Amino acid sequence: MTPLDSAWLAAHPLPLPDQDTDKNARGRVLAVGGSEKVPGALRITGEAALRAGAGKLQLATPERVALQLGLHMPEAAVFPLPVNETGELAASCGQRIAALLDRCDTLVLGPGTGADCPAGDIMSAALADPAEILTIVLDAAAIAAAADLRDLIRNHRGRVVFTPHPGEMAQLMDCDEAQVTDDPDAIARAAADRFAATIVLKGPETCIASPGEDMLLYPGGGPGLATGGSGDALAGIIGGLLARGASPRIAAAWGVWLHGEAGRRLAERIGAIGFLGRELPAEIPALLDAAR
Template identity: 70%
Template sequence: MTPLDTSWLAAHPLPEPGADTDKNSRGRVLVAGGSETVPGALRLTGEAALRAGAGKLQLATVERAAIALGVLVPEAAIFPLPANPAGELGDAAGQVLTGYLERCDALVLGPGTGAEAPAEAILKAVVARPCASRTMVLDAAIIAAAADMADEIRAHDGRIVLTPHPGEMIRLMRCDPSRIQTDPAGLAQEAARRFHAIVLLKGAETWIACPGEGLLRYPGGGPGLATGGSGDVLAGIIGGLLARGAAPRTAAAWGVWLHGEAGRRLAERIGPLGFLGRELLGEIPRLLAAAG
């Protein structure tokens, strides 16, 4: 086990754009998910991707929330997706989403989706055709849908990052809940081997596992990060770093550190509890500049 700290980050730097870069070469992120119940989740994820340095942002969400989201995030292109009667993504959303994949370098799938979304059908459509130039982050309700798709995810050859919290990890691995307490490190490594993917098990401390690589441990950014929208921000940071060209393990580790340290800074300035998920966003560029 290796601690995730500034020494590790210095040894695994992020790719830096040249002075003559343009927005396309800085990477294109597509964030897909949301619902009529949680229409603002994609705003957090999308802005986090831009704050992490991605050049272009695309947001795909339920059609009845799409226009409002576009007004809220004027930097993004907006793509509508079919919805079901519950206001979640509909059965056809996965197939529609596949038509947008050629326009992105990194996909973040799942923020803001709920239990009534047809997560398995959406994920099955999205992972059906692996692409060597595209990476993915699977988040929220989409994670549990991966439980029966190990072969399909393995076919992406390590280009997928899974971001489960404890409840999602239990559903993903169909394991005894006690393992979260007794062996979180071993469980993260087992999941990484099963899916041949980067797995970060979130909690008071976060474990980052990658097949064939050492396990990383981040001690946590404090209890203030246990708030609505915080995980959406983390998924967006990782997606933005992937779009910039960071390797999946590097992007996941930097994402966890940036997210956690943003929480620490806000706890010092505002208080240990009560800061908002959206307040994490402004800390990301400053932390990147200081660490780089």
């Protein structure tokens, strides 16, 4: 077990853009998710990706909320998607998402989606043709759906990052949640090996597992991070770092650290609990500058 601390970060720096870079060279993120019940989730994810340094952002979300989301995020291109009878993304979204992938470097799939989202059908279509340049973050409903898509995920050859909390990890690995909380590092390692992916198992302490690598352990950013929207921010931060060119393990580790330290800063200014998930992304640029 290796601590995720300033020494580890210094030994594993993020790629930095050239002074003459443009927005395409800084990386393009496509974030897909949200629902009619949670229409604002992608706003947090998208802002987090841009705050982490991505150059361009696309958002794909339920058609009834797409316009409002675009008005709240004028930096992003927005694509409306059909929904099912529960207001979640429809199974037919998969093909539409696949058609957008040649315009992005990183796909963040799942923030703001719920149990009624047919994420397995969506992923089966969207991710059927692996692209060597595409990195992927799977969050929320996409995590549980991946349990039955092992070969599909493995075909992306280590370019996938999962961001489960213990309940989602239990669904992913078809085990009791108590097994996850009792031995999180073992479960995270097993999932990393099973899916040939990087696993960010969230909790009071966060475990980061990648096949063939030391387990990383982050002690946590405090109880204030246990709030709605916090996970959406983490998925976006990791997505933004991937789009910039960081490897999945480096992006996951830096994303967890930035997310946690953003929580610490907000706790110092606002209080240990009570800050909002949407307040996390604005802390990221200063943290990145301070860590250089």
